[in-house]
Amino acid sequence: xxxxxxxxxxxxxxxxxxxxxxxxxxxxxxxxxxxxxxxxxxxxxxxxxxxxxxxxxxxxxxxxxxxxxxxxxxxxxxxxxxxxxxxxxxxxxxxxxxxxxxxxxxxxxxxxxxxxxxxxxxxxxxxxxxxxxxxxxxxxxxxxxxxxxxxxxxxxxxxxxxxxxx
Amino acid sequence: xxxxxxxxxxxxxxxxxxxxxxxxxxxxxxxxxxxxxxxxxxxxxxxxxxxxxxxxxxxxxxxxxxxxxxxxxxxxxxxxxxxxxxxxxxxxxxxxxxxxxxxxxxxxxxxxxxxxxxxxxxxxxxxxxxxxxxxxxxxxxxxxxxxxxxxxxxxxxxxxxxxxxx
Numbered sequence: 090x091x092x093x094x095x096x097x098x099x100x101x102x103x104x105x106x107x108x109x110x111x112x113x114x115x116x117x118x119x120x121x122x123x124x125x126x127x128x129x130x131x132x133x134x135x136x137x138x139x140x141x142x143x144x145x146x147x148x149x150x151x152x153x154x155x156x157x158x159x160x161x162x163x164x165x166x167x168x169x170x171x172x173x174x175x176x177x178x179x180x181x182x183x184x185x186x187x188x189x190x191x192x193x194x195x196x197x198x199x200x201x202x203x204x205x206x207x208x209x210x211x212x213x214x215x216x217x218x219x220x221x222x223x224x225x226x227x228x229x230x231x232x233x234x235x236x237x238x239x240x241x242x243x244x245x246x247x248x249x250x251x252x253x254x255x
Numbered sequence: 256x257x258x259x260x261x262x263x264x265x266x267x268x269x270x271x272x273x274x275x276x277x278x279x280x281x282x283x284x285x286x287x288x289x290x291x292x293x294x295x296x297x298x299x300x301x302x303x304x305x306x307x308x309x310x311x312x313x314x315x316x317x318x319x320x321x322x323x324x325x326x327x328x329x330x331x332x333x334x335x336x337x338x339x340x341x342x343x344x345x346x347x348x349x350x351x352x353x354x355x356x357x358x359x360x361x362x363x364x365x366x367x368x369x370x371x372x373x374x375x376x377x378x379x380x381x382x383x384x385x386x387x388x389x390x391x392x393x394x395x396x397x398x399x400x401x402x403x404x405x406x407x408x409x410x411x412x413x414x415x416x417x418x419x420x421x
Contacts, residue, residue, distance in 0.1 A: 124337060136302020136366020144367040171290060171382050178381040200302020200366050201310040201384060201403050207376035212369050215344040216337050237367050
């Protein structure tokens with residue numbers, strides 16, 4: 090994944106947390122995650138496709154997910170329930186939507202989010218992609234955003250039926 | 256999710272397991288999964304987007320994932336490693352590719368797969384979608400395929416910049 094594609098995702102995460110949750114994230118140093126290291130208890134996963142193929146994983150610790158849901162629903166939260174799932178899915182969705190607007194050269198569209206729970210869960214990418222993990226901290230705890238994005242070769246335009254010669 | 260959209264996914268799963276792994280799956284009764292029920296140890300997740308938004312989750316028990324990887328790599332497998340991640344990601348990718356060809360009205364493209372591991376992991380969908388889970392059995396163990404697919408309203412064609420009037 091090319092480094093210049095990281096910034097649209099960083100900007101998207103900062104902006105979504107600021108405008109939707111009223112909290113300022115502090116970005117840490119991006120890194121390439123080693124395999125099979127569980128880092129958080131809840132993760133929103135959403136796909137991007139178009140002239141590139143990608144996946145965004147938004148991972149939150151339990152406390153951060155509960156506090157974020159409280160802000161969105163204006164109700165106290167003590168357990169990971171369907172509202173927390175909706176909140177994390179929607180945050181992933183908004184981050185993807187915001188980042189795709191800044192990567193318009195890829196004409197990306199966004200898939201349906203899914204949300205993973207489970208204390209020891211790990212999210213891996215196929216070995217031919219090198220996703221970048223961007224860690225953030227906020228007043229409630231920590232947040233990771235992992236992004237894999239692979240540009241499609243030009244011949245994909247032919248196989249997908251898009252005319253390349255007018 | 257409309258029932259007529261299930262068949263392309265069932266056909267895709269049966270076909271991918273038959274042609275790539277040489278094993279015949281037996282389909283069980285599709286159902287709507289209750290929340291927070293871990294069912295398998297490893298899951299491939301892949302997004303679909305276009306005139307609909309979707310996500311496919313291919314979940315395998317440990318033994319099935321190891322045996323499937325053995326067939327694909329021609330090497331014995333005893334633990335969930337990077338090759339197993341690649342195998343599960345690629346199976347999810349092939350199922351998505353095969354199903355999208357049968358749902359051409361939605362002009363779907365496929366995101367990058369990700370693969371979830373962890374004994375107690377659960378994969379949830381936002382509450383405004385009702386994904387269908389299709390259980391299968393094979394000689395090695397059990398396989399679930401869960402599909403959520405939401406048609407986009409026609410106005411999305413306008414907001415996404417596709418001309419609706421020639």
